[in-house]
Amino acid sequence: MFRKIILTLVVFAGFCLRGSAQETIQHVYGRTVLSLNGPWNYIMDPYQMGYLDYRQKPFDQSKSGKGGFYDNLTGVDKSTKTEYDFTYAPTLEVPGDWNSQEEKLLFYEGTLWYKKDFVMNPDAGKRYFLYFGAVNYECHVYLNGKKLGVHKGGFTPFQFDVSGKLNPGKNFVVLMTDNTRKRDEIPTINTDWWNYGGITRDVMIVEMPQTYIEDYKVQLAKGSKDIIEGFVRLQGTEKSGKVTLEIPELKIKSSYTTDEDGKVSFSIKTRKMDYWSPEHPKLYDVIVTSTDDKVEDKIGFRTIATRHQDILLNDKPIFLKGISVHDENPILGGRLRSEGDMRMMLEWAKELGCNYIRLAHYTHNETMLRLADEVGLLVWAEIPVYWTISWTNPETYANAENQLTVGIDRDKNRASIIVWSVGNETPVTEERNVFMGHLVDKARSLDNTRLIAAALEVEREGYTIKVEDPLGDKLDLASFNEYGGWYWSEPKELPKYTFDIRFDKPVVISEFGAGALGGFHGDEDTVWSEEHQELVYINQLEMLDKMEALRGMTPWILTDFRSPRRQHPVYQDFWNRKGLISNTGKKKKAFYILQQYYKNKTAGKQR
Numbered sequence: 001m002f003r004k005i006i007l008t009l010v011v012f013a014g015f016c017l018r019g020s021a022q023e024t025i026q027h028v029y030g031r032t033v034l035s036l037n038g039p040w041n042y043i044m045d046p047y048q049m050g051y052l053d054y055r056q057k058p059f060d061q062s063k064s065g066k067g068g069f070y071d072n073l074t075g076v077d078k079s080t081k082t083e084y085d086f087t088y089a090p091t092l093e094v095p096g097d098w099n100s101q102e103e104k105l106l107f108y109e110g111t112l113w114y115k116k117d118f119v120m121n122p123d124a125g126k127r128y129f130l131y132f133g134a135v136n137y138e139c140h141v142y143l144n145g146k147k148l149g150v151h152k153g154g155f156t157p158f159q160f161d162v163s164g165k166l167n168p169g170k171n172f173v174v175l176m177t178d179n180t181r182k183r184d185e186i187p188t189i190n191t192d193w194w195n196y197g198g199i200t201r202d203v204m205i206v207e208m209p210q211t212y213i214e215d216y217k218v219q220l221a222k223g224s225k226d227i228i229e230g231f232v233r234l235q236g237t238e239k240s241g242k243v244t245l246e247i248p249e250l251k252i253k254s255s256y257t258t259d260e261d262g263k264v265s266f267s268i269k270t271r272k273m274d275y276w277s278p279e280h281p282k283l284y285d286v287i288v289t290s291t292d293d294k295v296e297d298k299i300g301f302r303t304i305a306t307r308h309q310d311i312l313l314n315d316k317p318i319f320l321k322g323i324s325v326h327d328e329n330p331i332l333g334g335r336l337r338s339e340g341d342m343r344m345m346l347e348w349a350k351e352l353g354c355n356y357i358r359l360a361h362y363t364h365n366e367t368m369l370r371l372a373d374e375v376g377l378l379v380w381a382e383i384p385v386y387w388t389i390s391w392t393n394p395e396t397y398a399n400a401e402n403q404l405t406v407g408i409d410r411d412k413n414r415a416s417i418i419v420w421s422v423g424n425e426t427p428v429t430e431e432r433n434v435f436m437g438h439l440v441d442k443a444r445s446l447d448n449t450r451l452i453a454a455a456l457e458v459e460r461e462g463y464t465i466k467v468e469d470p471l472g473d474k475l476d477l478a479s480f481n482e483y484g485g486w487y488w489s490e491p492k493e494l495p496k497y498t499f500d501i502r503f504d505k506p507v508v509i510s511e512f513g514a515g516a517l518g519g520f521h522g523d524e525d526t527v528w529s530e531e532h533q534e535l536v537y538i539n540q541l542e543m544l545d546k547m548e549a550l551r552g553m554t555p556w557i558l559t560d561f562r563s564p565r566r567q568h569p570v571y572q573d574f575w576n577r578k579g580l581i582s583n584t585g586k587k588k589k590a591f592y593i594l595q596q597y598y599k600n601k602t603a604g605k606q607r
């Protein structure tokens with residue numbers, strides 16, 4: 001009975017929120033946009049004075065709808081009484097979390113207001129959208145003093161239709177965001193990463209024709225190396241119309257007519273093509289046109305599958321030489337903000353000898369995925385269903401499913417992504433199995449071409465590491481985190497351990513590692529020294545290499561990163577020190593151990 005209730009609740013939540021996945025425009029970076037990046041005035045508001053009256057009622061739900069900071073009153077004349085004024089307020093750079101920009105905001109968790117003035121002359125014949133790459137965590141958005149809506153979720157893009165709401169000339173956006181952690185949210189209150197708040201990714205006004213190309217998918221069909229399939233969807237006033245798909249290098253130019261919902265699916269047999277791979281990250285120019293719109297993208301084509309314990313990329317076995325990566329610039333101590341930041345991280349991964357990265361633990365910046373396509377790195381993408389989620393709360397499930405849906409929708413054309421992960425280290429209970437099982441089913445229903453995974457739970461019995469997490473039955477990989485030599489056992493003991501894994505699937509270790517303060521040296525038994533981290537890597541790799549089914553790994557982690565859980569005043573100072581590169585950009589000794597191990601793993605040779 002209990003299980004049935006859970007099931008019903010979870011399914012119902014999925015149903016009622018299905019339509020709420022904020023449909024954002026596909027490939028917004030390929031459209032005509034006015035960037036709103038740059039300095040925004042900001043006001044800290046720990047008591048939400050700009051949103052709630054003294055009886056805790058939202059101003060924007062009062063009769064007048066006025067009274068909040070979104071009115072953007074300023075000292076217009078000597079009689080104006082305001083207790084805020086954006087005009088004289090300091091600024092924060094957007095994109096960028098607030099924590100890394102102001103000393104007093106490093107630990108700030110709460111509500112903060114942003115305001116941006118901009119000038120534009122909207123064309124009455126066009127449509128306009130206000131697009132955010134991500135805002136952490138719950139934000140209320142106002143244009144010219146009028147509320148556009150609310151968005152929840154710190155890592156996924158969203159947009160508001162502002163057609164007809166833009167003034168000719170001067171306009172202003174006001175946004176209130178609250179990054180307070182809450183038990184029933186995704187992620188929940190407990191994470192091992194910094195709760196960076198604010199407008200952390202790009203903001204832009206997107207200009208579109210009245211009828212525009214809202215979305216498209218152009219990928220190889222599941223299991224095929226010469227059928228390109230997908231769809232185009234028009235949005236706007238004339239949804240049914242002619243669309244054309246062109247891939248000039250493949251001599252493809254096909255035209256179709258969309259149905260009354262604006263959608264048309266296609267399946268095209270192609271001539272021989274250059275398949276995308278890390279060694280040869282071939283991207284094709286793909287052009288989608290409609291009567292009034294045109295969008296150009298760069299898309300790679302490859303296949304990914306598993307066969308028993310092998311992972312097959314373009315039908316050839318591959319070993320995933322990976323590393324885990326947070327969305328954080330270690331030098332800055334804040335979210336990655338620009339293409340330059342992201343290239344730095346990806347070049348470090350290439351220098352390490354990687355062909356694969358785990359973008360932990362949440363949806364990363366779209367630019368990161370486009371760069372992975374360009375430089376040739378396979379990707380494990382993930383949503384922040386992390387640790388002790390509220391498994392029986394239907395809204396929590398709907399939130400998780402929404403973040404999964406928006407992430408898959410945004411990145412479905414990226415060749416680099418081979419894995420959608422639905423979570424990390426979630427404790428095994430019946431409720432969790434139902435919740436995660438639904439997420440797996442949802443991921444497969446959205447994308448039947450990529451592998452579905454999660455970091456599973458692990459037990460130990462003596463010198464045996466056992467993996468029998470029931471969620472593994474629904475996944476394509478046997479992936480799990482194990483911290484032998486750090487959280488349990490000693491480095492030199494590791495070669496005595498063996499694995500008992502209940503699944504006939506490829507094993508991809510999603511995390512192992514150890515902490516070291518870059519530049520701190522001692523003998524190999526001195527914890528926090530680079531030598532000790534090096535010893536853990538040497539013995540971990542010896543232990544793992546004995547595993548017949550090992551087909552990849554993403555050790556934890558490329559660079560040190562901020563964490564509120566790491567308080568040692570000498571060795572940590574609120575930094576998780578498991579990086580192979582320090583927060584000063586220094587490569588630690590273990591970097592070279594892993595680099596050599598990957599050098600010895602020639603492409604296609606499993607063992």
Ligand code: GCU
Binds near residue numbers: 425481556578
């Ligand atoms: C966990 C978790 C990571 C965390 C790491 C650590 O496995 O997945 O997010 O940072 O261990 O303890 O450093």
